[in-house]
Amino acid sequence: MTALLRYQAALLVRSQRWLPPFLLYVVFLGIGVQGGQPILDSLGYTAAALLPVTAWLVRICVTNEPPAARSCVSAAVGPGRAHLAALLVALGTAVALGVVATVVVTLISNPASADLQTRVPRLPAGAAGLLAVLACALLGTAVGALTTWPLLRSTGRAIPAMLLAALLSVVVTGSPAQAAVSGLVTGSNSGRVPMPVLPLAAAALLTAAAIAVACALTSRRSP
């Protein structure tokens, strides 16, 4: 599995297709986060913006390998594992991106509540931000995995489906990502740091199920 992950990671890095989603995330953050803003609000935004970026990264990792090359790898390790490696590399990249962004945002933000009346300690706030980022990266992986090959093959259907699903996962009540992000925002209003452990666990379960479905279908759909 290590060799497989290394291969997929090299494929992503060398293809340079990671650059557009990376830039999109930088632009998202550039617009939404400025130094000296309330810390929990900014961390919530950082996490929410990561979800569509992750879904895009998943799409890139899954479609990066030409079908014939994927067949060679699938014959060696099984199609499910080959697909799993692509999904995990996308997830890992998104988590790395989110962690770096969270650290930066934690350092440049104002450690205060939204009304600037209550002090919010940086360290617990950063930790809460990390949990929210993880939840969003996981859910973004689920969205990406369910809206690309092998579930949706035509690009014309897959991309609108991915965008819609990513949007809904951020805004619809009941989504773990929405719960994690809104937890940070309400925390910012009250000045109390929430720990979005429950949303993270829910996101992990949902994503594991989505990944399992996607990997199980790889050998049943045509390339």
Add this chain to the structure above:
Amino acid sequence: MQRDLRLDNVGRRYGLRGPWVLRGIHLTVPPGTLIRIEGPNGTGKSTLLRLLARIDAPSEGRVSGAPRTAYVPERFPTALPFTALGYLTHLGTVHGLSRPAATRAALEWLDRFGAAPYARTPMAQLSKGSSQKVAVVQALLAEPELLVLDEAWTGLDSDARAELERAVAERTAGGTAVVFVDHDPRRLAGVPDATYTVRDSGLDLRTEQPPEEAAGPRVTVVAQGPSGGQLPGDAQRAVVAAEEPAPGTHRLTVPASHSDILLRALLTARPPWHVVSVRQEPAGPDTESRR
């Protein structure tokens, strides 16, 4: 672990209500066998190979056995952001080799196929034939237990085609099962243990002898062995014709792809045989009449 690959009543169709591409397929692939699959275009040969390589799952029936498998697709893409050697090293490690071993094996095999000069060329700049060599090397470098070749010879130059035939002979002698599709009837002619034809989404075992003109190039080896000696096992399997003009002297004919196998078997036998001469016979129907 069970190394025999078995298809039991296997069927495959694309989509939930698509037409059956293959149905009712029974096939066992024991280690060390060479199997040829024939059939016109679009009859499901590639689908069968994908089932055998376990890239696709059957829509019905069961595939059992888990040999370490390598697969060569009929057309290999160059749209990979690696050099030939970089890609092969990655694939070698995916096949289970260590990084240094993968690099070493990749260089060795690239050299055998005359592609060593391209080892550090980006895949995107390779010609179609050279990228096909990369696809072939990818499959051979980790010595798989099952080798699935989907028109792997297409696009290779004649030296590389002969080398691939020799590599297949070597692998089968080493215990690898090989299943291949190729449109040239002279490809490994006379060598496969079984030839199947895909017809009407089913699989027929071909029983009639192939026509004589389908014979490929042959090599005749004259060797002296222990008087009344039996041929070594590997040699016995490779030889297509054997005669004993004088006691202890044997004239053995093998497909050109198997000459190395025969010589190795003779020279490493206990006690070893003495090789007197090795001669290449031209391909074609006149081979028989000249003798």
